[in-house]
Amino acid sequence: MENSEYTPLYRRIKHLLTNGLAHREWAPGEPLPSENKLARRFEVSIGTVRKAIDELVDERVVVREQGRGTFVATHNSSRLLFHFFHIVERGGSKEYPKIKTLSFRRGRADMDEAQKLEIAERAPVFRIRNLLSLCGRPTIVDDIVLPRSLVPDLNEKIFIGRDNTIYHLYQSRYGLNVLRTSERLSATCADPDVAKLLGVKKEASLLEINRIALTYHHAPVELRRSVVNTERHDYFSDLGKSPLRRHDPRF
């Protein structure tokens, strides 16, 4: 007899923790209860709690700090979640982009967008266009599609007046914690508008990135199409990964 229904205890604990995070029982930046307290609360051993938290750490949902506690990951504190920006200078150095918002409009989701965002066709969305500069040169044009239902009171003033990253705004103001992105890359030709913004000639080769951003329980948050001038920059992808390990990772 097969037992495909079985879920180990630590997975159920992880699920309970994820629910607590999704419902903001512990908000970004705040500490979770200590492993000891969680073990008593869920009536399991501390090792089982640790295994649940281990997976959340792998997924970058929480961050352990020895001697201090385990904290809900934030989108400001360090580039830890700056881990969502993959464009690097060909030389190698990573740089934080300067962002200029070119347009902020209200619109409706088309069929494809609705399907990807898991909302109704023609549901209200924001459409935002940003120009990102690296090394002082305009390099990326971002077109964002964001369901208005997720960010009810958002407006241009709030969006532009934010004092941090866009994902940090989603997180701090709307409790939307972007945890994961899925991206599809292709080569494209510059259309006249984009060519002008990036200072390249029409028909130049550009890199197109179609991203979907996801939060807890894999719920979609945002669609983003980025068009990148790769004359001086690359998209960097290090699969085989680096599961953020302590101590010397050469071993």
Place this chain on the structure above:
Amino acid sequence: MENSEYTPLYRRIKHLLTNGLAHREWAPGEPLPSENKLARRFEVSIGTVRKAIDELVDERVVVREQGRGTFVATHNSSRLLFHFFHIVERGGSKEYPKIKTLSFRRGRADMDEAQKLEIAERAPVFRIRNLLSLCGRPTIVDDIVLPRSLVPDLNEKIFIGRDNTIYHLYQSRYGLNVLRTSERLSATCADPDVAKLLGVKKEASLLEINRIALTYHHAPVELRRSVVNTERHDYFSDLGKSPLRRHDPRF
């Protein structure tokens, strides 16, 4: 006082296991000794051995099979290490490419190649060009640079006569186990040769992928430049990852 020298026991065990793997004490496809035996051999508890193997599993160096044992990962068995091919049809389905070798030549590493492959400038290399077809259409041109010192007796007959993937050939014949790749993507224009091969017009926008393949202890194995026609295909990158977990990963 800081203690930056400290390395936990399980990391040292992992290092010993990695050495055994690099020296083919256990060859690809073969089982490691059971966790029990390893614990006795290294005189540690089984939990410590498990933690060492856990990391090797995360890195896809070995594969656990409940009830059977822990096996050195291979490049044939299933698409597990087919996890190195990121081009997918825009529709979504993943397909194994048809490969045709266009040229197989001997040459010397230039400065840039030598630096990336960690070999001497002008060291002997193979230069191989392959044309990959998907959905019956030529879609990718691969240019491979491979140090001859790593694959001493390789020749065109062996290369073309292989009965499996290229990485499987490296692994089975030369003990070179490609574990990880690091890739940089950019947009490029088709040069006349490539345009002809891919059946696109000159100056068409194509996706360029520069990959370096690494083995144990991060030693470089191969350089590969892929040029992709992205009319019908995308490069798929799912960061947030999927650490190949057992049971229902929704939890």
Place this chain on the structure above:
DNA sequence: AAGTGGTCTAGACCACCAT
């Protein structure tokens, strides 16, 4: 039935941080 990996527990001790 025997052997493997997978889960869960309980407890000791270490490293680090706050106070």
Place this chain on the structure above:
DNA sequence: TGGTGGTCTAGACCACTTA
């Protein structure tokens, strides 16, 4: 000094494969 996470141990029991 007390509390936190990090490591290591020892042992029980479960799930799965092989024979």
